[in-house]
Amino acid sequence: MTISPPPAADDVVWDLPGEAPHRLSLLVLPHAGGNAHAYGVWREHLPADVRLLIGQYPGRGARYSEDLPESVDDLALPVLDSLPADTGDLVVLGHSMGSLVAFEVTRALQAAGRTPRGLIASACRAPVLPNQCPVHPELLDDDQLVAAIKERGGTDDGILDEPELREIVLPSIRADFAIDDAYRCTVPDVRLDCPVAVFGGDADPIVPTGMLGGWSLVTGGEVVPEVLPGDHFYFQQDLPGFFARLNPVLGTLRDAPATAG
Numbered sequence: 075m076t077i078s079p080p081p082a083a084d085d086v087v088w089d090l091p092g093e094a095p096h097r098l099s100l101l102v103l104p105h106a107g108g109n110a111h112a113y114g115v116w117r118e119h120l121p122a123d124v125r126l127l128i129g130q131y132p133g134r135g136a137r138y139s140e141d142l143p144e145s146v147d148d149l150a151l152p153v154l155d156s157l158p159a160d161t162g163d164l165v166v167l168g169h170s171m172g173s174l175v176a177f178e179v180t181r182a183l184q185a186a187g188r189t190p191r192g193l194i195a196s197a198c199r200a201p202v203l204p205n206q207c208p209v210h211p212e213l214l215d216d217d218q219l220v221a222a223i224k225e226r227g228g229t230d231d232g233i234l235d236e237p238e239l240r241e242i243v244l245p246s247i248r249a250d251f252a253i254d255d256a257y258r259c260t261v262p263d264v265r266l267d268c269p270v271a272v273f274g275g276d277a278d279p280i281v282p283t284g285m286l287g288g289w290s291l292v293t294g295g296e297v298v299p300e301v302l303p304g305d306h307f308y309f310q311q312d313l314p315g316f317f318a319r320l321n322p323v324l325g326t327l328r329d330a331p332a333t334a335g
Contacts, residue, residue, distance in 0.1 A: 103172035107247035173198030200288035275308030
């Protein structure tokens with residue numbers, strides 16, 4: 075099924091409501107090189123009372139003509155500025171590099187007195203740790219970069235093998251990988267006030283399961299990761315199985331007492 079943004083969708087944040095009034099909004103931040111289109115199918119697997127919001131980064135989709143991002147702020151700040159006024163109770167979820175963007179979005183909302191119900195990090199190192207598996211896109215020609223992307227998965231090989239399509243997507247992928255390589259939060263004693271849940275794949279070569287617990291460094295408490303079968307894009311291999319684990323977490327975060335901002 076191909077998901078297209080609704081006619082009134084914002085270029086920066088897609089808004090895909092369910093069939094019932096929303097009791098919770100889930101903001102999803104894509105992986106490096108990712109596009110909101112890739113996460114539109116999630117609408118089919120979420121409860122009807124969960125509103126799906128998806129961030130679209132510059133340099134892709136309707137934002138293709140914008141300058142490419144150079145920092146996490148270039149990814150996070152437009153999303154913050156474009157959140158719907160009626161978002162209400164919010165959970166922020168990121169996959170891979172998107173988890174770092176989600177962390178910065180959550181931190182900014184917390185500073186503004188609007189702490190989310192929770193942060194869900196997927197297949198990503200803790201934000202206070204350096205990237206243990208950098209891509210170094212500045213050292214790779216296009217063919218080498220395509221090989222690195224294919225090794226990580228998550229991007230349709232048909233796009234990467236079609237010269238015209240490859241020319242469209244590679245600049246944003248280069249930009250995102252450079253951001254992911256360099257990012258590290260160095261704020262002393264940084265802590266999130268909301269609960270943090272962490273997901274990952276048991277065969278992920280990029281972020282092994284042993285690294286997922288590092289998110290406890292920004293929570294002040296122990297994080298017990300949810301580990302599912304699969305590699306760095308484990309959820310693509312069994313989307314219903316992923317949501318069988320994710321939806322109860324969303325329910326717990328929705329029903330928990332709100333955290334003071």
